Amino acid sequence: MNEESESKLEWWTRVIKNVGNWLAHKDKVKWLKDMRGLLCVVATVIATMTFQSAMNPPGGVWPPGGVRPPMPIAREKIKQSQCGQVVCPGQSVLAVVLEDEYELFLIWNTTCFVSSLAVCLLLVSGFPLNHRFFTWLLSIGMCITISSLTLTYLSVVDMTSPGDLWVENFFIFRIVLYIWISLLGLVAFVHSLRIFIWIVTLWIDRRNKKP
Template sequence: MAKAGAKKDEEATAVSIDTERESRKDREEANQGWIERDVDFVMVIVTFIATVAFQAGTNPPGGVWQEDKKVNGTDYIAGKSIMGTKSPSEYIKFMVGVTVCLAFSVIQLIVMLFNWYLKSWSIRRAILYMLMLLTITPMVVAFWSSLLALTPADLMTEIKAGFWSVIGVSLIVLPFVLLYYLTKKCL
């Protein structure tokens, strides 16, 4: 009788191990699907961001001087940035933002192209989205610095009010969108 009980325990353990292996295999297959979709999506977005950053860096806001001039002791050299001449501090912020954006885009592309992911699926996803955030943030800085340099001073109050209004509305709407998504996913 003791042998029969031991044999049933061994069979139960074997079935349990097989079930765990199948369950793990199913989870890995499901995870493979989302990681491929996420990588494809992020690859397109990052490539677009890198293209925009490169374009903004080579064609700065306000354009470039078309000819050499000297006005009131200031040299305006053809091909040099107008924004860099008129608003040097904002131009530096703009160029740093665009350069950092381009650098993070290239890093993220390299990571995705060579599949330099960790084995854990949740850590892979976190890395993808953290790099995306690090790529987009400098773009916002570059946008804001070019806005400050190119907007006349008398219009800045309205521009800042519009900016903070958009941020406020976004922060109010975002929780509702997330709530809708979570309830839809759970049902």
């Protein structure tokens, strides 16, 4: 029984190491150098975009002065807002008119902004990028950043598109979203498999070193 269990363990060890070698980068030093530069640029650009989206929200803001909104529903909602005025200067128009949709936009935009800043922080913090765990952490951070950016875009399109146009073309956005979720799941699976194989390989090596 011991010989059989040892042979099975050796077989699984070979399989795990072969999969790990297949998923490993051939020129890891060059890949890490290129990835660091690209991630820094991409994360900085995304952080700038999301910051501008918060400062200049879709639909604009109410200007100062006695400008009255054209829609009766907008006038009624603004009267019931926390400002207690007919017009709240500097307040987002869509935050008052479309509260639920704008709340989703804020959630995804904030998630994208914070995750992109987290990626920038990891890149400049001095952590060893050749360590498998930090590489995995950066990859997952970028997956969260790009996914929340995608959802931010969909939220903006939902708020700014006419209702009939959005309903007629919603199936296109649904298909694109499903494709994106599938691609994201594949990338997350590959990176999770890498970190899992790395942990198992460490455990196997330590086990083999024991007398």
